[in-house]
Amino acid sequence: MSLPDPRYARNLSTLSADDQRVLAQSHVLLVGLGGLGGAVLDQLLRLGVGHITGADGDVFEPSNLNRQLLATQNTLGQGKALAAAERAALVNPTVRFTPVAAFLDSHTLPPLVRPAHVVIDALGGLAFRRDLQHIAAAHGKPLVSAGIAGFTGWVAAVRPGEIGPADIFTPSPSPSPPSSHPTAEEALGNLAPVATLAASLQVTLALKLLLRRPVQSGMFIFDLDDLSLQHVAL
Amino acid sequence: MQLTVKCFATLAPHSPTVAPFIWDAQGTVADLMTHLHVPHHEVKLIFVNGRSATPDTTLNDGDRVGLFPPVGGG
Numbered sequence: 001m002s003l004p005d006p007r008y009a010r011n012l013s014t015l016s017a018d019d020q021r022v023l024a025q026s027h028v029l030l031v032g033l034g035g036l037g038g039a040v041l042d043q044l045l046r047l048g049v050g051h052i053t054g055a056d057g058d059v060f061e062p063s064n065l066n067r068q069l070l071a072t073q074n075t076l077g078q079g080k081a082l083a084a085a086e087r088a089a090l091v092n093p094t095v096r097f098t099p100v101a102a103f104l105d106s107h108t109l110p111p112l113v114r115p116a117h118v119v120i121d122a123l124g125g126l127a128f129r130r131d132l133q134h135i136a137a138a139h140g141k142p143l144v145s146a147g148i149a150g151f152t153g154w155v156a157a158v159r160p161g162e163i164g165p166a167d168i169f170t171p172s173p174s175p176s177p178p179s180s181h182p183t184a185e186e187a188l189g190n191l192a193p194v195a196t197l198a199a200s201l202q203v204t205l206a207l208k209l210l211l212r213r214p215v216q217s218g219m220f221i222f223d224l225d226d227l228s229l230q231h232v233a234l
Numbered sequence: 235m236q237l238t239v240k241c242f243a244t245l246a247p248h249s250p251t252v253a254p255f256i257w258d259a260q261g262t263v264a265d266l267m268t269h270l271h272v273p274h275h276e277v278k279l280i281f282v283n284g285r286s287a288t289p290d291t292t293l294n295d296g297d298r299v300g301l302f303p304p305v306g307g308g
């Protein structure tokens with residue numbers, strides 16, 4: 001990449017030319033391409049992260065249209081990973097985007113984690129987050145995680161060895177038996193402004209990790225009902 | 235004692251309607267949850283003054299208490 005590249009002119013000088021070069025040489029694994037993941041992908045592309053691997057085995061359905069950036073009338077029924085690849089080519093063809101059209105598990109995840117500098121957890125639901133956090137940690141990779149429900153969201157950077165949200169929300173390695181009790185996100189839904197704000201905070205933390213700038217551990221919890229943001233040490 | 239209490243997401247209806255909240259008792263986070271009719275099993279994260287806490291944590295005048303259910307939407 002030759003600098004100055006007009007594509008990144010408005011990233012300057014909050015991001016220096018050296019920062020931009022580091023980003024161009026960075027690889028992010030993005031797990032989930034829904035409400036969080038679609039918005040995260042868009043921002044990673046515009047920041048100029050050089051290589052993004054985006055994984056999701058799902059297809060778009062009408063209930064995704066309220067918040068998921070990659071869900072449009074044109075992508076209904078289409079795989080989320082394919083839609084992400086098309087979006088990446090439209091927004092920033094200088095970024096190498098590797099789509100993975102699969103739901104990852106503890107066997108398929110490690111080879112994807114290994115080459116990444118940062119792993120972003122943009123999953124829906126809590127079921128696989130514990131495995132994802134622990135596999136990232138086992139490979140020495142920092143993880144940026146988030147969850148939303150209603151007007152509320154949390155975002156956290158988890159470095160290897162640190163306690164993360166998955167340890168708190170799903171402390172048992174075996175998932176609890178199915179309950180008729182709806183989860184918070186099922187009860188309250190997920191709104192576009194909440195998903196996009198959580199995604200913006202995730203990308204901000206990932207950016208700082210990639211640029212080796214200080215990042216606070218613990219959770220950042222926001223509530224758009226009263227526009228509050230607070231930090232919690234875990 | 236005087237507390238600032240915030241219940242998040244599905245627990246929000248249990249937040250005291252007045253702030254600061256005057257709790258006419260002494261006790262732990264668990265006691266406060268019982269007083270506010272917060273279902274204990276729905277609370278996954280407790281924080282007091284910005285630090286993770288437990289139901290056994292004793293509350294003091296001026297504490298800021300947060301009660302958070304499992305939130306994992308995306």
